[in-house]
Amino acid sequence: MKTLTVSVVTPDGPVLEDTYEMVSCKAENGELGILPGHIPLVAPLAISAVRLKRDSGEDKLAINGGFLEVRPDKVTILAQSAEKPSEIDVARAQKARERAEQRLRSNDDHIDRLRAELALRRAANRLDVAQNN
């Protein structure tokens, strides 16, 4: 089976570099599945989970603010944050979700709704990745 080298890089340093058979992720306008030999591609990623598949199993990462660069034999994911399920602080994510929900419910004009929504999405994504592992 042909493989791809996947590297995930964040401003705080590289998170992961390994070979996989398939990368499955969610771009801004839909799901993307990348197999070896894909044409060169650049696409921004939604706040979502990236799934990396190979024979021995599947790895998941919670991605925020990232994009994907594909070359035929290499996939690079640049993200503002990328966490493995084991690295996610569930309690903190839960708190962040509650806080964001509260903000959105409060109907106060002073609140930056967009930011609260993004915070909610980030927290929900982290929880999703941490729990469905």
Next chain:
Amino acid sequence: MASLRDIKKRIDSTSKMKKITKAMEMVSASKMNKAEQNAKAFVPYSEKMQEVVASIAKHTDATHPMLQKREVKKTGYIAITADSGLAGAYNANVLRHLNNTIQKNHSSSDEYTVIAIGRMAVDFCKKRNFPVAKSIIGLPDQPSFAFIKDIASETVQMYSDQEIDKLVIIYNHYVSAISQVVTTNQLLPIENMDTTTGSSSQYEYEPGEEEILAVLLPQYAESLIYGSLLDAKASEHAARMTAMKSASDNASDLIDDLSLSYNRARQAAITQEITEIVGGASALE
């Protein structure tokens, strides 16, 4: 001449001070190592980012406000300083440079605004009545990207909202442990992008070039701010280390000098005592 006891006291207090500066020197040295590692960990991200942005800029005619120069009505200055002093000329250099730049280029305070990072910059701007758009104090010694993200994205947003038409960053660039240079970089609009580093492969863009630039360029600008901050942090610890080292060295010199005068004074006292005894004895003969 100072009495023996006075000299002894000064030697004691100086050596206590030396202990403290020595400890601070060692703490800063280890923080500097860590900061240097952080800056290194950031390099792959920034290089990749640069590469992708450059290759898009090279292959397409897509435009974005961040790539286009516009008439500058208001300039934003990001000044990165430390929260505390005792770092030699580290803070003073940045602030002097900021002050000079503003005096030279602007006649009224409507033409610029400062984004102050670090307590020293905040206090400086307050004292001089510079308009401060945003400020942040209490940065950790090893800031993570999450910590700076809010202020970075808000600053980039100011440019997108046309509140500012140019964004300049002033910070100490880390050259080596003993040398840091004040650097001024124009962050926005992005100019003289180094297109030679862009990969030659032509990419497919999903959904489209303009949309990608719209997502990518703010992230690129934020990453430049974060990179400068890491650089500045490494400089800060290096500057503090050098300052504390020279303080320790000065304390050693002072202790040497004082010990010399202490011994001289002690000898003089002994000599005087002997002279007195001899004098007294010969008077009796």
